[in-house]
Amino acid sequence: MKLFELRKQLKTEASQLDIDQVDVDFIVSNVLNVKRTELALVDTITDAQKKQILSAFEKRKQNIPVDNIFQKANFFGYEFKVDDNVLTPRPETEILVETAIKYIKENGYKNVLDLCTGSGCIAISIKKNVDVDITASDISLKALQIAKQNAQSNKAEINFIKSNMFEKIDGKFDIIVSNPPYIETCEIKDLDTEVREHDPILALDGGEMGLKFYNIIHNNLRKHLNDNGMLIMEIGEEQKDMLISLFNDFNYVQCIKDYSGNDRIIVFKK
Numbered sequence: 001m002k003l004f005e006l007r008k009q010l011k012t013e014a015s016q017l018d019i020d021q022v023d024v025d026f027i028v029s030n031v032l033n034v035k036r037t038e039l040a041l042v043d044t045i046t047d048a049q050k051k052q053i054l055s056a057f058e059k060r061k062q063n064i065p066v067d068n069i070f071q072k073a074n075f076f077g078y079e080f081k082v083d084d085n086v087l088t089p090r091p092e093t094e095i096l097v098e099t100a101i102k103y104i105k106e107n108g109y110k111n112v113l114d115l116c117t118g119s120g121c122i123a124i125s126i127k128k129n130v131d132v133d134i135t136a137s138d139i140s141l142k143a144l145q146i147a148k149q150n151a152q153s154n155k156a157e158i159n160f161i162k163s164n165m166f167e168k169i170d171g172k173f174d175i176i177v178s179n180p181p182y183i184e185t186c187e188i189k190d191l192d193t194e195v196r197e198h199d200p201i202l203a204l205d206g207g208e209m210g211l212k213f214y215n216i217i218h219n220n221l222r223k224h225l226n227d228n229g230m231l232i233m234e235i236g237e238e239q240k241d242m243l244i245s246l247f248n249d250f251n252y253v254q255c256i257k258d259y260s261g262n263d264r265i266i267v268f269k270k
């Protein structure tokens with residue numbers, strides 16, 4: 001079959017079903033193992049390839065996100081394995097990584113703690129760009145197994161620890177980064193089906209007001225952050241003021257907006 005005919009057919013179907021047409025090309029390029037930009041160069045596909053493409057598109061129609069269909073996601077230019085045990089890395093979290101790298105370089109920081117590491121995307125992306133010691137922790141053993149595989153496939157040396165927040169964390173760090181669960185418990189039921197059914201609830205539920213994990217971080221920060229050290233966290237779009245008030249015994253540095261113009265990454269200094 002001619003590939004352009006199949007792409008056209010699936011994109012028409014996608015737009016009728018309110019599925020992003022980009023997802024069709026994501027599926028096709030993954031099945032054919034070519035870059036999206038090279039799809040126009042492919043003329044015909046075999047029956048077996050067509051079958052695989054249609055089967056993946058069926059899954060997409062059942063609200064399974066494309067990253068979960070192929071169990072991989074691109075983040076900060078690196079490939080990460082993902083499954084239902086880890087949050088699929090989000091583009092806005094790349095801003096946290098960029099910010100951390102900038103401050104590590106500016107201040108000559110030497111060691112980093114990534115709390116709530118999930119797939120390991122933050123820790124691994126930082127380690128690939130700056131020469132620092134990185135400890136990364138999560139309460140989920142299954143998430144840590146994925147994170148370890150990602151560190152291996154990306155050739156990044158990370159010290160992984162299974163820990164309920166700071167419980168098993170020793171010592172002090174120059175910089176602590178975290179994208180903790182921050183969605184208000186009562187809002188979980190209103191999330192898109194794709195998020196609710198394919199990202200683990202453990203990665204989303206931030207308790208009352210979404211502040212549970214920020215409170216824990218605040219209560220342990222003096223003990224684990226070096227003097228002149230920095231805390232960089234991803235936050236919910238309504239949480240900036242509450243967090244500035246919660247961390248009022250630290251120096252507020254800045255809050256960076258995401259690509260949709262929402263407050264997303266907050267920075268404090270000790």
Ligand SMILES: C[S@@+](CC[C@H](N)C(=O)[O-])C[C@H]1O[C@@H](n2cnc3c(N)ncnc32)[C@H](O)[C@@H]1O
Pocket residue numbers: 086087088089090093115116117118119120121122137138139140143163164165179180181182202203204
């Ligand atoms: C929002 S996800 C962030 C994952 C990854 N850092 C990212 O940015 O894509 C939050 C992570 O926190 C972990 N988590 C939830 N409760 C925790 C706890 N009590 N202690 C440590 N990690 C926890 C979850 O398993 C999940 O991997």
